[in-house]
Amino acid sequence: MPNNSMILSSRRAFLGKTGKTLSATALAMVVGGNIRSATATTTDASQDIKILNAAIALEHEGIAAYQIAATSGLLDPAVVDIGVTFQGHHKGHRDVLVKAVEMLGGTPAEEKSLGAYAQELKASTLKNQADVLRLALALETGAANAYLGLIPSLGPDYHQVAAQMAGDEAFHAAILANALGQPIPKAALMFG
Amino acid sequence: MKTPLYVIVLFCAVLISGSALAKDAINSIGMDKTQVTSQGDSVPPYVVSEKLVGVGEKLYKRRCGGCHSLDNNRIGPRHRDVYGRKAGVVANFKYSKALKNLDVIWTDETLNDWLVNPTAFAKGTSMGFRLGKTNERNAIIEYLKSLSSAPGFSAGVK
Numbered sequence: 180m181p182n183n184s185m186i187l188s189s190r191r192a193f194l195g196k197t198g199k200t201l202s203a204t205a206l207a208m209v210v211g212g213n214i215r216s217a218t219a220t221t222t223d224a225s226q227d228i229k230i231l232n233a234a235i236a237l238e239h240e241g242i243a244a245y246q247i248a249a250t251s252g253l254l255d256p257a258v259v260d261i262g263v264t265f266q267g268h269h270k271g272h273r274d275v276l277v278k279a280v281e282m283l284g285g286t287p288a289e290e291k292s293l294g295a296y297a298q299e300l301k302a303s304t305l306k307n308q309a310d311v312l313r314l315a316l317a318l319e320t321g322a323a324n325a326y327l328g329l330i331p332s333l334g335p336d337y338h339q340v341a342a343q344m345a346g347d348e349a350f351h352a353a354i355l356a357n358a359l360g361q362p363i364p365k366a367a368l369m370f371g
Numbered sequence: 372m373k374t375p376l377y378v379i380v381l382f383c384a385v386l387i388s389g390s391a392l393a394k395d396a397i398n399s400i401g402m403d404k405t406q407v408t409s410q411g412d413s414v415p416p417y418v419v420s421e422k423l424v425g426v427g428e429k430l431y432k433r434r435c436g437g438c439h440s441l442d443n444n445r446i447g448p449r450h451r452d453v454y455g456r457k458a459g460v461v462a463n464f465k466y467s468k469a470l471k472n473l474d475v476i477w478t479d480e481t482l483n484d485w486l487v488n489p490t491a492f493a494k495g496t497s498m499g500f501r502l503g504k505t506n507e508r509n510a511i512i513e514y515l516k517s518l519s520s521a522p523g524f525s526a527g528v529k
Contacts, residue, residue, distance in 0.1 A: 317432060318436075320437075325437035331488075332500070
């Protein structure tokens with residue numbers, strides 16, 4: 180089965196110039212795959228745009244964080260490779276979310292400068308590889324939890340995609356925690 | 372020897388209250404309120420439970436840390452001093468119209484309602500994150516309160 184972004188882009192190409200003004204019904208068909216859930220989406224497209232845009236802002240920050248980390252000179256080459264792969268996942272998330280916002284008729288949140296992200300993440304305080312890994316772990320853990328907490332506020336057509344994002348972030352967090360030598364949490368329901 | 376009834380009753384009462392505390396240490400606040408914040412400030416600090424603040428700090432990092440920091444605007448506005456302040460007033464943060472126009476002071480009650488369902492509290496807000504668990508909300512709100520020195524708003528009074 181094709182992934183969401185492929186569905187989105189092929190539907191969009193098919194619908195041509197109307198891409199930006201797709202009706203909520205069409206959008207629900209595209210994203211949710213069934214018409215019945217369309218009614219719920221129609222009511223609150225503007226609310227979904229707001230929430231999805233905050234998620235885009237989160238992904239922009241994540242992409243920047245891995246950029247700052249990869250070019251910090253603090254990481255082993257093997258760790259840089261992992262970071263760049265994770266950054267690719269965040270770019271994938273951003274692309275799916277940007278398409279969703281555009282199809283709802285919204286304007287996707289723009290990224291800030293790398294310097295602005297470095298400042299807000301206090302990148303200057305990072306002194307070694309463990310510091311970088313700890314920051315990445317905190318951000319990924321926060322992101323997994325953030326997506327899980329967004330689900331009930333989002334229209335039903337975006338529940339699955341938010342859960343998919345949360346899954347990816349949790350995967351990243353697990354790898355990072357392992358790299359830091361942290362023990363596996365004993366209790367179930369680690370996120371959300 | 373026959374144990375007097377009142378001893379048994381007393382013993383049971385101790386057991387019950389003990390297990391209730393153990394079950395949810397977070398709910399045992401109200402007994403250990405201390406003043407831990409803003410020492411030396413001219414403004415009296417809020418009265419908070421140190422224990423709950425500790426729980427709240429950890430939870431804040433996990434639940435809110437994807438989007439918020441104390442001292443920097445990120446996906447959401449910075450949080451230091453948010454307790455007791457009007458909504459939507461952090462400098463250089465681009466709030467939604469919904470939050471900018473929200474005529475609300477952040478208190479135990481308003482923060483709680485906000486975190487239960489932000490888009491119902493302020494329709495059109497860009498924060499969609501809900502925090503479903505009451506004990507987590509209580510702990511995080513206590514933590515935010517401990518970081519605030521907002522004057523004139525039930526400061527030092529519980």
